[in-house]
Amino acid sequence: MIELNVQQGTPEWHAARATTHNASEAPAMMGVHKQCSRTELLFMKKTGITPDVSDWVQRFLFDKGHEVEAIARQMIEDSLGEELYPVVATDDSGKYLASSDGATMLFDVGMECKLWSEETAASVRAGQVPDYHAWQLDQQIAVFGLEKIIFVCSDGTPERTVWCEYRTTPERIARLMAGWEQFDRDLADYVPEAPKADAPIGRAPESLPALRIEVTGMVTASNLAAFQEHALAVFRSINTDLQTDADFADAEKAVKWAKEVEDKLDGAKQHALSQTASIDELFRTIDTIKDEARAVRLKLDKLVKTEKEARKLHIVSQAYQALLDHIGNLNQRLGGQFIPSGAYSAAMFGEAVKGLKSLDSMRDKVGVALANAKVDANALADRIDANRKSVEDMSLAPDFAQICTKAPEDFAALIQVRVNQRKEAEERRLAAERERIRAEEEAKAQRAAREAQAEIDRKAAAERAAEQAKLDAERAELRRQQEAVDAEQRRQREAENVQRMKPAAQPAVEPTPTPAESAATITLGKINERLSPISLSAAGLAELGIQPVGRERSAVLYRESDVGRICTALIRHLSTVCVQLLEAA
Template sequence: MKIHNVVQGSEAWHALRANYFTASEAPAMMGASKQMKRTELLSAKKTGLDRDISWWVQKYLFDKGHEAEALARPILEARIGEDLFPVVGTDGDLLASLDGCTMLGEMLFEHKMWNEQLAADVLAGNLDPHYYWQLEQQLLVSGAEKVIFVCSDGTEDNFVSMEYTPVPSRAATLVAGWKQFQADLLDFTPVEVIPEAVGKTPDSLPALRIEVTGMVTASNLEQFKAHSLAVFNSINTELETDQHFADAEKTVKWCGDVEERLEAAKQHALSQTESIDALFKTIDDIAAEARRKRLELNKLVTARKISIREDIVMNAAKALQAHIDQINTSLSGKARMPAIPADFAGAIKGKKSISSLRDGADSELARAKIAASQVGDSIRANLTSLVELAGDHLFLFNDTQHLVLKANDDLVALIKVRVSEHQAAEAKKEEEQRERIRTEERQCLEREQQEAAPAELASPPPTKAAPAVATIVKPAASAKPVSYRAKVTDLEALVHAVAGGLAPLSVLTVDWDALDALVAQQGSLFSMAGVTLVNAAA
């Protein structure tokens, strides 16, 4: 954190804030502020003009809040046993004005004016987004471990506090929110601030005068009708702006009043005569026209309001889809974004003016864009991990679309497990293949040995067995015996070796009597194989 030597509330402080995104603006940026709409913050940042602050807001909220903060600081210092120093710091393009910070910077102090609801929330340890986004930015900028959040009026009696520590993922969401705010700020065009529309009725109709004495003796009914119909025809039925809607709603009520007045005039005339057809017909015509216009306008108001709401919701949904399509393009077809939930209809529910409808939808759109951008960043990080860790084993990850939606730590562990298991399986296959080859070679060798053995082995011609000592001779000078070290129990293996043509041999045994017996038994085999037995121990 870079510390700036400015006093909070000074001209230098205001000038510094104009160049950064401040912690107090974070709730509005996230669409969670109780005091400022997100579009108002966009307009203020775009134009450099803050909202007008009335003298009573400055005196009774800001000034009084600073006084309570100054009184609450020593109370908290006494409780924690450390001094607290106001600090203004920045990190990148983010700024935080800290009501207090300990000397080592591990603990912060944030003060809010006393109110019963906030005090109850603090005691319950449950802050709403209007407050915690500011604290998250303070912790992010300062690098502190926690904030002591205080709600008080500067006295011990009305003083409650709670510790707030960073909530996992909120800091990342905050950073993504400011990133989206910057993107929206580039495309934002401030709109003219229009005061709240107040409806007005059409021109007043002249007073209807009727005098009857068995017949109409005096009446301006024809002039009244002509004027009335002209006024009705001049009523606007093209509803586009808040002013139009306000006018239409007023006119609906006005038409109802006209109907009531005409009915009253009719009843007055009836009290003077039993039947005056022309009078009643004219009055009925005027009343019918007033009723028709009232019903038509009322339907138009209702239908147009529904239409505008639907347009706002659909436009917001299209803007979100365009943002998601842009992220999909950046993924180059390696993966696709999942559906990002957005409740635009819920965001505008209960709002009446067009400006509030649009602001509600825009705030929900910003929230959904922030969430989509975070998902996109996570997918890109996971794709990078796949390429770097899987290497030549990408064929093991045909479920990439599902995997890239995991947390990166979980994905990295899964990649390592899959690659390791595959490598172990491949090593096992190779060893099994080598074992099959060795088995086949042994089997082939045994078949060759059996085929190469002389037929006489089955029934050797009778010969006179040579004495055992005659079979033990010195090898010829040219012979290069192969050392065959065998124990008595391995003499059978010696026979197989001789039959396989492995000669001449040197035999080392601990039992020469057994060897003599073997030679006597298999003498013809040894002689036909040209084997010379040498007493290697001699």
């Protein structure tokens, strides 16, 4: 808010009002002001020409109003228990101006006072601010940031002072601002016409001379021929090209005038009849003039009705086409046919001119209706645009043209439902995909397990076959060795038999190792290296009859010559084991 250091009614105040949109003009802009039409406001804003204020209006309306405001302000201060201060300010943009008859220091409560009117007072008593005042209060609240306004209707006396509280809504403020924006667009295109001081009252055709007829059994004196010539000339001069309110007023006046001519001719005819029984020429002439007057009257009467209807239709059709053009431009901006032209009909403009007589009043009311329709269409376009911008993925709204006009919260809720549905569908799809992959992996794993098991079984079978073959080979070798042992034993038995048959001989004595051989030693570890992969322990060698000859630290020592004995002992032991295994098998 920008507070202006000016007082209401001063030249500085008028200068500030000349360059702004004023709260007191809001009802006229919205087309509900009682004394100023929207068209008149357009004219004043475009030209800067305002009606002159007479001394009487200044004294008994404006000055009286300021006196009543001061008295009413004191009454409201007593009621509120808080002082009120007259203030003039604009909004932060400096575009909208408001003048308050009183506001609190914190600008939470304001006051607006109107001179006493029974109609306004009755509305206030019912707790309602008339619409032709409410738009002014809306703009005051918008400019000052007031919470409420005390609306007073008073003549300065307690007996005729009533008030009520007024609070606005965000929707009304938005409507007011949209109305001013549309007014600015209309103002840019407005072409001023000279204002009409008074409504046309019509002008009758030129008066005809008095018709004089005297008869005494025959026509003795008459100006009928001159009267006929003059009357027909007047009839033909009547304007039938009706364009303006003045033309229509003239035509309506001419209709009445022609009817009067007919009535006068009937009167003259009856007067003549009262003087003579039959004067054909007189009556034929009178009938001719009367028929012409009647024809002119009927033609004009019909023309007035048809032309007025035609002009009314033209005004309505022109406004409707302007609205369709405006909607077309909005749809072009939106990038699609989102605002259906079928949502608006010419009937709304026909309703606006219902009961109106003058073309000017029709144009003004239709202009207000058109401005309001454009404001509604603009708001609808803004809503559609906002709804479209709120959707990140337009595939969620394939039916956008059908749902785009929904209220933002309803539209957002619908899109959120679709987002949730898509998310759930995607989750179901992913779950199904995961299940499919799991099933495929499980089947693949099962196949792999079967293949691995088959390979294991194949290898196991091959190993068993190899082991069996090895075992068979070992058994064959054992049998061969056993056969060799058996053959050796048979040979030994045969040799023994032969020996028994020989003289007893000295038992064989193992060759005695040489001193060098007896002195050479070998560790148990070295013996195992030679016998690898066979590994023997000192205890095992002792069981074979081989004893150590000493120790070198932790190493057990044997004679080098014992290695042969160890091999012989092992061969005997292994042969015995083989025989036992073969017998066991």
